[in-house]
Structure formats: C-alpha cells, structure tokens
Amino acid sequence: MNIIVCIKQVPDTADIKIDPVAKRLLREGIKSMINPFDMYAIEEGLRLKEKLGGKVTALTMGPPQAESALREAVSLGCDEAILISDGAFTGSDTLATSYALSCAIKKIKDYDMIFCGKQSLDGDTAHVGPGIAGHLNIPQIVNVRKIQDIKEGRVTAHRMTEYGYDVLEAELPCLLTVVKDINVPRLPSLKGKMKAKSTAITVWKAADIQAEENRIGAKGSATEVWKVTTSPARPQGKIFEGEGAVDQLVLTLKGLMK
C-alpha cells in the first residue's frame, strides 16, 4: 500500500496576523505548524502502512521553509518527503494549488491512497483535497471518520455528516479527507526526529512536475481575495441567577425585541 499524505504548513493558531494590503496571512516571523487536520491524515496513513506494509510519502506545496513541516512528518514516521516550491506558484488559490499537487502526484505515479486533512486551519475552504481527486480523476470520500475495510482494491469508509454518517465504498486509488474523530495522532519518536534531521527532502519546481504555466499561481487561479477581516470579539454574555431569573430574562429579551 503506497500512501501519499498531503499536508500544509499553517501559522500557529495562537499567533495569527493578516497583511492589510495583500490580504493574506502574514507568515514572516510567525511560528508555524502542520495543519492540525493533516496530523490525523498522517496518522491514518502511518497506521495503514503498519497494517498493510508499503510506504508513506508526505507532500506539500509552499515556500522553502515548509520543509520543516515535512521534517516533522518524517519524525512521525513518513518514509519520504516532497516539497513543491517555486516562485511561479505564488498567489495560487485552491484550484491552482490542487492542480499543482495533482501534477506532483502524477509524477510520484505509484500510489494506492491519498490522505488529506478535511480542511486547513488558515484557509478553511476544504477545497484542495477534493480538487486533487478531481484533477487526477479518481474517486474521493471526504470527512472520513473511520476506515472500515480495505480489500480487493476497494475501500469502505464512514463519511461524517451532520446527522450521523454514510458508509461509502470506493475503488483504489482514491483520495480520503479525514476529520479528527478518525484517530489520535502519535507524538514523534527520538529515532524519528534523528531520521528527520538527516533525511533529504526532495524539492520539485513547476517545470519538474510539468505544471502548465497558466494553470498555476495567480494566473491559474479562478478566485481572488478581495477582503480579509477579523470578526469582532463576541461580547460577554449575561447570566441571570437566583429567584426571578426567568422573569428577568423574559423582560430583557422583550426589551431587545423592541
């Protein structure tokens, strides 16, 4: 079972700043981490490898410093790590990003399953996973909370929904995006951390993955960010206590409705 896990390096949640002009997340001088949902994707990939054999390749697109996210993936147990990085990718939206990743995956060629987190913490679009499957023209199951079975070239998985879950079956190779209910990600090991330090990270440029020039970067993007705002902090709620709390609450609500 050859598994590819697509990950994204995102800014640490505790420390988010937005560039007011470019309307993008400021990344300079901010601590970064692997997108939390992608940690579940890595874990699921590693568990499958431990059960069925094969290897796990971590793949990301990003600036050169995204290499540290790949090293972290190796420290957890991923066998190989590939970074696609090129100035030509700058300004990619989710369409261009998923196209570029799909080009890299075509170059990797030999794979049975692709795992992604259900969405990224910073963009929050949940586009890229399904986008990759679309570009590759392979089946996809999103929001997977459990892999029930893999046999005879097919996977059966539980897709989480608002009211419960659906059980879906898909042919391999296929792409799964996972939710946090699927597992508890492991911590790195000391041997893994030492391996991560010395592992060579493969870096591919746009030309290496034969990405068409007008389908990547700002040029290849179908959307453009117009405005990014921070939502105002929610004001503190009011608590009614003791006798007559209900009456007071009703009175207050009535006052608000006027």
Added chain:
Amino acid sequence: MIDYLLNDQQIMIRDLCRQITDEKIRPAAAEYDKNEKFPWDIVKVIAQADLFGVYIEEKYGGMGGGVFELCLATEEFSKGCAGIALCYSATALGAYPLILYGSDEQKQKYLPAIARGERLAAFGLTEPAAGSDASALQTTAEKQGDHYILNGVKHFITNGGDAEIYTIIAMTDKEKGARGASLFLVEKGTPGFSFGKKEEKMGIRASSTRELIFNDCKIPKENLLGREGMGFIAAMKTFDKSRPGIGAQALGIAQGALDEALKYAKQRKQFEKSITSFQGIQWMLADMATEVEAARALVYASAREVDAGKKDIGSHSAMAKMYASDVAMKVAVDAVQIFGGYGYMREYPAEKYMRDAKITQIYEGTNQIQRNIIAAGLIRDSVR
C-alpha cells in the same frame, strides 16, 4: 534559563520530553495523583518515543546517551508530574546495576526490552530494618547447586509489582556483614517471588511502592550480577551514579512549581494590582528562580562528570541530590505561599508539587546521609 550548550540529540530529547509532558502528562497528572493509578498509558507514550533507552548503549538497543540524557528527560517529565516521571527514572535505577556490573550476556538478555520500554525495572535494597543503614540487610540468598534460594522481604520498592525486572541485594554470607552481600536479577513471575501491600503515599502517588516477598524463591546462578560479596559496594557505586537522576526529578518539581507560581502571580489581582507588582512577591520569585538555576547547574555538572567516567564523584552527586531536593522543597512551599489560599486547595497545582517534593529529600539516601557522604569525602580528601 542558563544555556547549557546541549548538543542536537540532547535538545531533541528535551523538546520531545517537554512535548510529552505538555500534551500527555500535565493534563492527566491530577487524575493519577488522586487515584494512585499506575500510568501505563503514559509509559506507553514514553516507550514509543524511544525515551526509555536514552541512557543505554546502542548495541543493547538504546540511544547511546548517559546519565545526563536521563536527567534531561526526568527533569522535563517531573515538571508535569514527579510521580509519573518516577516510573521512568526508577526503571533506570533498576537497570543501572545491570549496566555497571552485568555481563554482556546478561545485558543482551535484559537491556533491549528495557530500552524499548516493554519491561520496567526496579531496584530492591531497602528492608523494614535496613533503611539508612543499608548494611543491616536480612534477605538471604543461599547457593544450592546451580541455583540461589532467596528468602526475605524488601519494602518501599518503587515500581514494585509493576516492574518485571528486579535487581535485588541479598546476603550470600551473613558472617561477612556488608562484604557478604550480592546482587541478583529476579524476574517477576519467578515462583516464590510475590508482592505485598501497595503503600498509600503523601506524594508521587502515580508511582507504585510495594513490598517484595521472597519465599524460597529459586533463581539460576546466572542471575548473579558481578561476583558474590560485591553487592553492597555495587549498590553504593550505583547510587553514586544514579543520584543526579533524583536531583533532576527534584529540579523538575522546583521548576514546575516556580512556573505555576509565576503564572498565577501574573494573573492574580489584589489591591487592584497584579501581585507581581509587589516587591514581596518579586523577591520570593527571584530567590526561587536563582535557587532553581543553581540546582540545575549542580545537577548537570554532576551528571556530566558521571558520564565522563571520572572517579571519586560520590560526594559531588550527593551534593546535586541533596541541594536540588532541598531547593525543590523550599520552592514548592513558596509556590503554595504565592498561591495563598488557592495554593492549599487540591484544585490548584501548587500543593501537589509540595507533596511530591518531600520524598526527594528522603529516598535514595536521606539528605542527612548525603551530608555524611559529602563530609566523608571532604575529610578524606583533606588528608591525602
């Protein structure tokens, strides 16, 4: 914190232990403390992270470090919970006589499983009548053909019942006194080897403390560590090298208590001001931080001296153990004081550090015994 110029592997060990402490140990510490439950799920996490082998040679499946690496790990774990940390460091104490006196065959047989964290170890010296006077041992090991027959009771044994590999001191020749003691490896499950009651403790409650009972326990003669008669001296040499580990545990408690006190003081307001604006609190924090840093300097220096293979290190490691544990007690008491009334409540973390700190002044040689060792070293050196 002073920069101790750690190498890459040491930084990795420290950071990984810190991550385990923050994500796994700290959130669970109060629960284990309350229920006196052995933290097997955290033992598993530490094992998966390859940390049980940091001080074990690579050819026996370890990471090739020494006492210093063990201290870095113990310090980090102890910041979150000294009881959980002890499951880890007491295994090292149990493994140390094997590392120091075991044959290659014995090491091949036992160390890899210890390095993988699959089997915990324990050290059995203390008996009801042999505490500070470790030479007053009553447990006997009688040679019969290809076997030794063990009889007697060990008590207050850390990891007792949960560990699978025990290094035990027993008298092979009572006539010879201290020179008649020998060291043995005894595996859990050996017929005639059972466990007595589990002690209920003031602190380090996640760690288990039990009696070991030997009743005509028959072990093969291959389980003798080193030679007959060298058990007592081997135990003392083991302690000379293991004491920085207790120092590191105490250091972690002290640092953890200081961190909590500082965090609390910053957010606590009285007289419409943060209490960190009061000089009374500031000076307490300054003293605590200085003492913690001094303890760290002593523990690290002593651990590095042990790893460098220096001789006559006993009084230095005694200083590290004694000083760091006295600091831990004082800093933990001060942390409770800074927390005020909240410090006395179980709901807040301060009082646990205080309960946990006390044992570090007592076990692996009381601090009074440490002072004896230091004084004996001083006097001996002065007449040379």
